[in-house]
Amino acid sequence: MRYLPLSAATYREHRNRFRQHMEKGGLAVFHSNDIMPTSADGSMPFKQASDILHLSGIDQEETVLLLFPDAVDPKDREILFVRETNEHIAIWEGAKFSQAEASELSGIATVLWTTSYDATIKRLAPQAEHLFLNSNEHLRQGNEVETREERKNKELRALYPLHSVRRSAPIMHRIRSRKTKEEVAQMQRAMDITGKAFERVCGFVKPGVKEYEIEAEITHEFLRNGSRGHAYTPIIASGYNACVLHYITNDQVCNDGDVILMDFGCEYGGYASDLTRCIPVNGRFTQRQKDVYNAVLRVQRASIAMLRPGTLLADYHKEVGKVMESELIGLGLLDKAEVAKQNPDRPLYKKYFMHGNSHFLGLDVHDVGLWNEMIQPDMVFTVEPGIYIREEKLGIRLENNILVTRDNPIDLFSNIPIEVEAVEELMNRRKVVA
Ligand code: GLY
Ligand code: MN
Ligand code: MN
Numbered sequence: 001m002r003y004l005p006l007s008a009a010t011y012r013e014h015r016n017r018f019r020q021h022m023e024k025g026g027l028a029v030f031h032s033n034d035i036m037p038t039s040a041d042g043s044m045p046f047k048q049a050s051d052i053l054h055l056s057g058i059d060q061e062e063t064v065l066l067l068f069p070d071a072v073d074p075k076d077r078e079i080l081f082v083r084e085t086n087e088h089i090a091i092w093e094g095a096k097f098s099q100a101e102a103s104e105l106s107g108i109a110t111v112l113w114t115t116s117y118d119a120t121i122k123r124l125a126p127q128a129e130h131l132f133l134n135s136n137e138h139l140r141q142g143n144e145v146e147t148r149e150e151r152k153n154k155e156l157r158a159l160y161p162l163h164s165v166r167r168s169a170p171i172m173h174r175i176r177s178r179k180t181k182e183e184v185a186q187m188q189r190a191m192d193i194t195g196k197a198f199e200r201v202c203g204f205v206k207p208g209v210k211e212y213e214i215e216a217e218i219t220h221e222f223l224r225n226g227s228r229g230h231a232y233t234p235i236i237a238s239g240y241n242a243c244v245l246h247y248i249t250n251d252q253v254c255n256d257g258d259v260i261l262m263d264f265g266c267e268y269g270g271y272a273s274d275l276t277r278c279i280p281v282n283g284r285f286t287q288r289q290k291d292v293y294n295a296v297l298r299v300q301r302a303s304i305a306m307l308r309p310g311t312l313l314a315d316y317h318k319e320v321g322k323v324m325e326s327e328l329i330g331l332g333l334l335d336k337a338e339v340a341k342q343n344p345d346r347p348l349y350k351k352y353f354m355h356g357n358s359h360f361l362g363l364d365v366h367d368v369g370l371w372n373e374m375i376q377p378d379m380v381f382t383v384e385p386g387i388y389i390r391e392e393k394l395g396i397r398l399e400n401n402i403l404v405t406r407d408n409p410i411d412l413f414s415n416i417p418i419e420v421e422a423v424e425e426l427m428n429r430r431k432v433v434a
Pocket of ligand 3: 274
């Protein structure tokens with residue numbers, strides 16, 4: 001394995017948390033993702049479904065997990081199914097998990113081959129009252145392709161039409177919202193690698209480099225540190241491109257005098273990091289660029305201080321909007337009198353700051369979470385205010401990853417330079433890149 005997984009004790013803890021929310025007689029079923037085809041005999045690299053990874057640590061296709069706390073036979077209370085391996089698979093694809101390895105990693109005693117899943121369901125479903133089925137209830141999910149989980153859910157519902165069905169997704173959103181200690185440590189590993197990549201590009205960028213050359217430097221640093229790559233498609237956007245919020249073509253030349261917005265983060269052990277930094281192509285910000293940068297930095301710092309238990313995310317976002325509003329007035333981009341008469345449902349600051357300030361972060365970059373409940377300790381959020389001024393071909397966003405605690409919030413990117421002077425210093429050190 002390229003990365004250190006979490007301990008079996010942590011995966012056990014995650015399953016215990018899930019079970020606490022199950023009703024008596026519930027049988028929960030979780031499936032892995034499919035390997036997605038491309039064309040001819042090609043396929044996409046495998047990406048495990050986050051929920052089964054969270055509950056078992058098994059990062060392999062054709063994995064199934066059953067949680068059945070009230071099963072008559074204790075051996076049936078937790079069953080993991082993994083793809084049956086053989087000599088042919090070992091030669092062509094490399095070794096897959098043996099049952100003993102899967103058991104050791106996940107902490108699950110009963111491990112069977114996936115080929116026995118159907119027969120096991122036929123044996124156990126009649127003992128169950130409720131089927132806890134999982135589905136993608138992410139607020140912004142929009143997938144036209146049927147997942148393996150959706151296919152298998154349909155099969156189960158057709159086989160057992162009289163069982164009541166319960167939703168696992170709200171439970172997963174709840175338990176994945178609050179990170180366990182080892183999850184935070186794994187995320188910190190991802191963030192530290194991302195920080196190294198930032199330092200690398202600061203020593204690399206100069207007028208004339210292409211955005212994709214910067215992307216290549218980042219990818220190189222990720223891979224050499226044990227990450228499997230980007231947690232999401234990176235945005236390397238110089239000049240005006242920084243005002244295109246989802247710019248990912250990364251194919252333009254970085255020009256002297258422009259600022260580059262770089263939004264990137266590596267994945268480590270399935271966990272995401274999500275950084276945004278803006279740097280001057282020639283190593284020095286102009287006064288105007290500094291002013292906008294520092295305005296964004298003040299909004300970021302004020303926002304981080306507000307990430308405390310007991311606050312509703314909607315209220316937090318409203319407060320952030322007010323701080324941004326006053327910064328935009330200070331920059332001469334909004335007029336105070338106009339702001340005083342604005343429609344509160346359509347605040348004027350949205351002309352320059354049109355996206356959310358924070359999202360949950362974890363196994364998914366836009367992680368699942370409890371959007372309508374109070375912020376709680378152990379949640380991890382991004383804080384990513386931005387000001388995008390198209391007429392000045394300037395976009396500044398600064399994004400850090402923050403752990404909420406009972407006390408002060410902890411900035412998991414605190415080691416990555418963010419002050420104007422620190423960024424300029426890093427760029428002008430021009431260290432030789434190995
Ligand atoms: N990189 C995606 C985001 O910042 O939300
Ligand atoms: Mn980002
Ligand atoms: Mn983000």
